[in-house]
Every structure is written in structure tokens, then in C-alpha cells.
Amino acid sequence: MKSNIDLNPQTLDRDQDFLIRSQNAQCINASRVDDTKPWYVNLRYMAAGVLFGIALVKSEVVSWFRIQEMFRLESFHMYGVIGVAVVVGIVSVFLIKKFNAKTIDGESIVFSKKRFIKGQLIGGFIFGTGWAITGACPGPLFAQMGMGFAVVGVTIVSAIAGTWVYGLLREKLP
Amino acid sequence: MWNLFFAGGVVIGAFLASNFLMTPEPIEVAPALSEDLKQYGINDYSRLLPAQLFSWDTLFSLKGLIFFVIGGFLVGFGARYAGGCTSGHAIMGLSTLQWPSLLVTIMFMIGGIISANFIVPILLSL
Numbered sequence: 001m002k003s004n005i006d007l008n009p010q011t012l013d014r015d016q017d018f019l020i021r022s023q024n025a026q027c028i029n030a031s032r033v034d035d036t037k038p039w040y041v042n043l044r045y046m047a048a049g050v051l052f053g054i055a056l057v058k059s060e061v062v063s064w065f066r067i068q069e070m071f072r073l074e075s076f077h078m079y080g081v082i083g084v085a086v087v088v089g090i091v092s093v094f095l096i097k098k099f100n101a102k103t104i105d106g107e108s109i110v111f112s113k114k115r116f117i118k119g120q121l122i123g124g125f126i127f128g129t130g131w132a133i134t135g136a137c138p139g140p141l142f143a144q145m146g147m148g149f150a151v152v153g154v155t156i157v158s159a160i161a162g163t164w165v166y167g168l169l170r171e172k173l174p
Numbered sequence: 175m176w177n178l179f180f181a182g183g184v185v186i187g188a189f190l191a192s193n194f195l196m197t198p199e200p201i202e203v204a205p206a207l208s209e210d211l212k213q214y215g216i217n218d219y220s221r222l223l224p225a226q227l228f229s230w231d232t233l234f235s236l237k238g239l240i241f242f243v244i245g246g247f248l249v250g251f252g253a254r255y256a257g258g259c260t261s262g263h264a265i266m267g268l269s270t271l272q273w274p275s276l277l278v279t280i281m282f283m284i285g286g287i288i289s290a291n292f293i294v295p296i297l298l299s300l
Binding site: 135 | 176188191222223244246256257260264268284287294
């Protein structure tokens with residue numbers, strides 16, 4: 001199915017733009033000014049990644065054991081961590097909107113409405129089964145590797161292959 | 175480009191945390207879980223991941239093939255198909271009060287509960 005959405009940037013609205021970019025890339029909210037800057041501005045994303053990596057390990061959400069406990073309903077741990085993250089997210093989104101906060105480059109921060117298609121439910125189910133097997137969702141895969149479990153590199157390559165195969169099949173899936 | 179730097183940062187952060195910011199005590203897990211895992215020869219709780227499972231030796235077996243190759247594929251394929259992962263749907267989606275994210279998060283849970291209770295035990299016994 002070819003998209004019949006108007007691609008003219010002048011008339012393209014934000015939700016359409018989100019839809020198109022989310023179909024074609026994982027980074028739907030990438031800064032548009034980075035391309036004009038020297039490579040080392042990317043180090044700030046690395047710094048954010050370092051903090052995220054430390055948080056993932058210290059909160060133990062990268063633990064295969066904790067994931068099993070969560071899905072076997074044997075521990076509150078994961079629900080607590082994710083619950084706190086949601087509360088922090090709600091407060092952050094509220095503050096960003098209230099004070100109309102800008103990014104470090106002065107770009108405005110927009111929250112796009114998610115488009116819903118039924119296929120996402122199937123995708124969610126598939127993702128859940130994989131999450132319980134590997135004990136990691138995409139971010140934690142990198143953390144598991146950083147913790148010294150080099151074999152997780154295979155999982156990462158395989159996950160990337162999965163995203164690529166999705167790209168191939170996208171038009172044929174419900 | 176930025177996401178590669180971010181992923182690299184996560185690797186570094188996890189390396190720093192696991193080498194310099196951890197206590198030496200083993201991880202404590204739910205008794206019912208450790209009881210079950212004992213049957214499958216998993217009793218090493220010194221790291222956040224079971225070292226007996228996450229090793230190169232496991233990779234070159236049917237069990238490892240499914241755990242790492244198929245498991246990873248399901249994570250990648252599912253995350254793209256679902257339009258987001260734990261952070262995108264469960265955390266950011268719920269934070270911005272979007273009902274599609276709630277539905278997808280429920281599907282994550284259903285998939286995970288079925289997998290952890292019925293599929294993972296079969297895989298561990300391979």
C-alpha cells in the first residue's frame with residue numbers, strides 16, 4: 001500500500017508526520033538540527049545513555065530473574081519500577097507542557113498522538129513472549145551486553161534482523 | 175546517528191554500574207522461582223542474569239538457538255510491529271495517557287505471562 005498522505009512539508013500536519021516517520025524509522029522525534037552540527041554533539045546522547053544504562057542495571061530491570069518473577073506474578077519489583085517510571089513520566093510531561101520547555105537546541109517538544117492499528121496488539125503479544133524468553137526489552141539488551149554477557153550480542157543482531165523482517169512484511173501484515 | 179551514541183552509552187553505563195556500583199551479595203529472587211529453576215540446573219545467583227544460561231556454550235545448542243536467536247527476533251519484530259517497546263508504550267504511552275498504549279501494554283503482559291509460565295519451562299528443559 002503506497003501512502004497517499006500529502007508529503008508537502010508545508011501542509012503536513014504533526015500527526016501525519018508522526019505516522020509516516022514512525023513507519024519508516026525508530027526515531028520519530030529526532031532533532032532536525034543535529035545534522036548541521038559537528039559529530040561530537042552526539043556525545044550528549046551518549047551521556048544520557050550512560051545514565052540510562054546505570055539506572056537499568058541498578059534497578060535490576062535488566063535481570064532475567066526479575067522478568068521471570070514479573071510474568072510469573074511472584075514479585076512486585078518490576079511493577080514498582082515501571083509504575084514509578086510512569087508517574088515520573090506523567091509529571092515530566094505535565095511540566096514540559098506547562099512551562100513550554102524547549103530542547104537543548106531550542107526546538108519545541110511535541111507529543112504526538114499514537115495511531116492505533118489492530119496489528120499492534122499482535123505485535124505486542126509477540127514482543128511479550130520474546131521479552132520473557134530473553135529477559136530483556138530492546139534497551140536492556142545493550143545493558144546486558146555491557147554487563148559482560150557478550151553472548152547477548154547475538155540476541156541484539158537477531159532483534160535487528162527482526163525489525164528488518166518486519167519492514168519487509170509490513171505491507172502484508174494485518 | 176544519535177541512537178547509536180545512545181545505545182553505546184547504555185553499554186558503557188551498564189559496564190560501569192556492574193563493575194563499580196554493585197554490592198557483592200547475590201540477587202535474591204522469589205523462592206518459588208529459584209525452586210523451579212533448580213530443576214533445570216540454574217542455581218547461580220551471583221549476577222543479574224543466570225550465568226549458566228547466558229554463556230557461549232548454551233548458544234550452540236537448540237536451547238541457546240531459541241533463547242538468543244529466536245528470542246531476540248521476537249523482541250525486535252514484536253517491538254516494531256507493536257509500534258514501540260516497554261519505554262515507548264508502557265512508560266511514555268501511559269504517561270501521556272494514550273489508550274492504544276494501554277492496550278498494547280496489556281498484550282505485552284499476556285504474551286509474557288504465557289511465555290514465562292508455559293514456554294520458558296519447556297525451553298529450559300531442552
